[in-house]
Amino acid sequence: xxxxxxxxxxxxxxxxxxxxxxxxxxxxxxxxxxxxxxxxxxxxxxxxxxxxxxxxxxxxxxxxxxxxxxxxxxxxxxxxxxxxxxxxxxxxxxxxxxxxxxxxxxxxxxxxxxxxxxxxxxxxxxxxxxxxxxxxxxxxxxxxxxxxxxxxxxxxxxxxxx
Amino acid sequence: xxxxxxxxxxxxxxxxxxxxxxxxxxxxxxxxxxxxxxxxxxxxxxxxxxxxxxxxxxxxxxxxxxxxxxxxxxxxxxxxxxxxxxxxxxxxxxxxxxxxxxxxxxxxxxxxxxxxxxxxxxxxxxxxxxxxxxxxxxxxxxxxxxxxxxxxxxxxxxxxxxxxxxxxxxxxxxxxxxxxxxxxxxxxxxxxxxxxxxxxxxxxxxxxxxxxxxxxxxxxxxxxxxxxxxxxxxxxxxxxxxxxxxxxxxxxxxxxxxxxxxxxxxxxxxxxxxxxxxxxxxxxxxxxxxxxxxxxxxxxxxxxxxxxxxxxxxxxxxxxxxxxxxxxxxxxxxxxxxxxxxxxxxxxxxxxxxxxxxxxxxxxxxxxxxxxxxxxxxxxxxxxxxxxxxxxxxxxxxxxxxxxxxxxxxxxxxxxxxxxxxxxxxxxxxxxxxxxxxxxxxxxxxxx
Ligand SMILES: Cc1cc2nc3c(=O)[nH]c(=O)nc-3n(C[C@H](O)[C@H](O)[C@H](O)COP(=O)(O)O)c2cc1C
Ligand code: FES
Numbered sequence: 091x092x093x094x095x096x097x098x099x100x101x102x103x104x105x106x107x108x109x110x111x112x113x114x115x116x117x118x119x120x121x122x123x124x125x126x127x128x129x130x131x132x133x134x135x136x137x138x139x140x141x142x143x144x145x146x147x148x149x150x151x152x153x154x155x156x157x158x159x160x161x162x163x164x165x166x167x168x169x170x171x172x173x174x175x176x177x178x179x180x181x182x183x184x185x186x187x188x189x190x191x192x193x194x195x196x197x198x199x200x201x202x203x204x205x206x207x208x209x210x211x212x213x214x215x216x217x218x219x220x221x222x223x224x225x226x227x228x229x230x231x232x233x234x235x236x237x238x239x240x241x242x243x244x245x246x247x248x249x250x251x252x
Numbered sequence: 253x254x255x256x257x258x259x260x261x262x263x264x265x266x267x268x269x270x271x272x273x274x275x276x277x278x279x280x281x282x283x284x285x286x287x288x289x290x291x292x293x294x295x296x297x298x299x300x301x302x303x304x305x306x307x308x309x310x311x312x313x314x315x316x317x318x319x320x321x322x323x324x325x326x327x328x329x330x331x332x333x334x335x336x337x338x339x340x341x342x343x344x345x346x347x348x349x350x351x352x353x354x355x356x357x358x359x360x361x362x363x364x365x366x367x368x369x370x371x372x373x374x375x376x377x378x379x380x381x382x383x384x385x386x387x388x389x390x391x392x393x394x395x396x397x398x399x400x401x402x403x404x405x406x407x408x409x410x411x412x413x414x415x416x417x418x419x420x421x422x423x424x425x426x427x428x429x430x431x432x433x434x435x436x437x438x439x440x441x442x443x444x445x446x447x448x449x450x451x452x453x454x455x456x457x458x459x460x461x462x463x464x465x466x467x468x469x470x471x472x473x474x475x476x477x478x479x480x481x482x483x484x485x486x487x488x489x490x491x492x493x494x495x496x497x498x499x500x501x502x503x504x505x506x507x508x509x510x511x512x513x514x515x516x517x518x519x520x521x522x523x524x525x526x527x528x529x530x531x532x533x534x535x536x537x538x539x540x541x542x543x544x545x546x547x548x549x550x551x552x553x554x555x556x557x558x559x560x561x562x563x564x565x566x567x568x569x570x571x572x573x574x575x576x577x578x579x580x581x582x583x584x585x586x587x588x589x590x591x592x593x594x595x596x597x598x599x600x601x602x603x604x605x606x607x608x609x610x611x612x613x614x615x616x617x618x619x620x621x622x623x624x625x626x627x628x629x630x631x632x633x634x635x636x637x638x639x640x641x642x643x644x645x646x647x648x649x650x651x652x653x654x655x656x657x658x659x660x661x662x663x664x665x666x667x668x669x670x671x672x673x674x675x676x677x678x679x680x681x682x683x684x685x686x687x688x689x690x691x692x693x694x695x696x697x698x699x700x
Contacts, residue, residue, distance in 0.1 A: 114435035157418025184692035
């Protein structure tokens with residue numbers, strides 16, 4: 091696959107942040123940009139990134155698989171990532187996560203049959219004072235102090251947008 | 253009123269925009285530092301201030317800066333650690349979101365002190381909205397001549413970039429952060445060599461936390477001695493505390509170090525007491541990695557002295573009866589919280605976040621999580637409790653980076669102070685205060 095000239099120009103700008111010969115530093119920002127564009131990171135896309143950055147493909151795969159934000163398989167249009175770490179659990183994250191599973195009728199890591207939602211858990215989002223919290227890629231906006239009612243509204247509004 | 257060094261202007265409308273920030277005295281430290289002070293003078297001023305790293309370890313910042321190898325022919329780098337992922341900690345995000353220019357001002361002044369001409373702010377990837385804010389603020393600072401070539405006509409050049417992480421707690425560890433910034437997996441490096449000698453791209457590098465850097469402008473404007481006059485003993489200045497859990501007023505508070513814990517917990521200016529009229533059970537005062545303390549030991553030391561919010565007082569009693577100030581993530585548990593479930597959760601977290609390089613950490617955190625899951629869900633044995641202590645001991649101090657210690661300390665302290673709760677789980681699983689949650693995301697129990 092080939093990236094568009096426009097995205098390549100963005101890549102060029104990213105790589106310009108680092109000293110000569112250190113273009114590998116651009117790998118994470120570039121993978122984020124590619125995922126934003128295509129929704130996930132296919133092997134073809136990672137190979138193309140390797141080509142652009144003059145890396146061995148393995149250098150891209152090993153990084154993409156290390157960091158939890160990168161999706162190595164297709165995901166739903168909205169990836170709901172609910173914080174499941176201790177402080178959020180003190181204020182009801184576990185119950186809410188159960189509620190969301192029932193509501194979407196999927197388990198954690200699964201995608202709804204209409205391809206709209208993928209449900210995931212995430213570790214502490216630095217929002218513990220306003221938990222429970224979830225975020226939705228690719229903008230990664232935070233939704234804080236969640237309640238069942240707020241979740242209903244959120245899911246409804248995302249459904250009606252699509 | 254307590255002195256506000258970091259949050260003084262956070263409530264000002266429009267403070268995210270550079271014009272408003274400038275109207276409130278913003279970027280003054282840049283002019284003062286670049287035009288009136290040498291880099292050595294700046295380092296001395298920060299030493300005088302007694303400022304200590306706010307990322308968790310509390311290492312004296314001025315001393316760290318003076319270790320930077322200035323004789324090296326290589327370029328020097330300043331890297332800001334904005335990876336904030338320690339459970340219970342949400343102060344850096346708050347600061348960057350509310351007043352992004354304060355961090356940028358600090359980065360310019362600190363970069364000048366270190367003789368760095370390229371600096372990076374490494375922000376955890378999940379904070380994309382913060383990254384966008386910082387990039388906007390940086391563009392504004394370039395446009396006003398605070399970044400780029402010949403800043404304010406001083407001849408000093410600085411380029412500042414934001415680097416996103418990819419979702420990995422370990423990248424908060426400074427050498428893992430450098431690996432990540434170089435485009436690699438976040439595997440911590442062996443030390444020595446320390447980053448001050450060989451850091452980013454093998455060049456001399458200083459890594460500082462967001463809050464540390466954001467404290468520098470005030471120190472430059474008001475002098476190190478003024479900063480040192482705030483606080484108590486070697487805990488100088490103010491500290492951001494992010495308070496969460498079962499309290500009435502969770503949030504980020506700027507305190508003068510030395511504030512009594514009791515006042516912080518119960519005063520309406522701060523936490524406002526325990527939520528829903530419940531009783532205090534325990535506190536983890538410095539982020540998930542530090543020892544948990546029961547009610548008796550968080551309000552007073554074992555010697556009966558009032559416990560203060562300072563590096564020294566919170567550590568008083570060592571790991572037998574004390575804890576640590578750490579990152580300032582203050583997690584409060586009321587009398588309904590299950591200590592076993594929380595410990596299982598934290599241990600599961602460390603196992604999930606272990607980079608996997610060192611066997612004691614990779615395997616040990618997994619074993620501890622499994623055993624804790626078993627106890628929490630009513631299948632534990634009495635011998636499991638000492639088994640946990642034993643495994644924790646075999647992790648502590650035996651790994652390349654301190655993630656292993658961070659995973660071991662909560663286990664040791666929870667069992668030390670709440671052994672009866674662990675035993676009760678084994679004897680009668682129904683005694684679990686959180687048993688209504690036992691089905692909650694049960695398959696997360698397969699512990700990844
Ligand atoms: C597992 C682990 C995670 C860490 N996470 C962070 C973090 O998110 N932010 C941070 O500033 N420091 C973190 N640290 C501490 C850093 O390694 C380093 O000490 C700190 O950034 C230095 O800055 P300071 O001296 O200004 O505190 C972490 C350390 C470890 C071992
Ligand atoms: S524990 Fe959920 S945001 Fe920190």
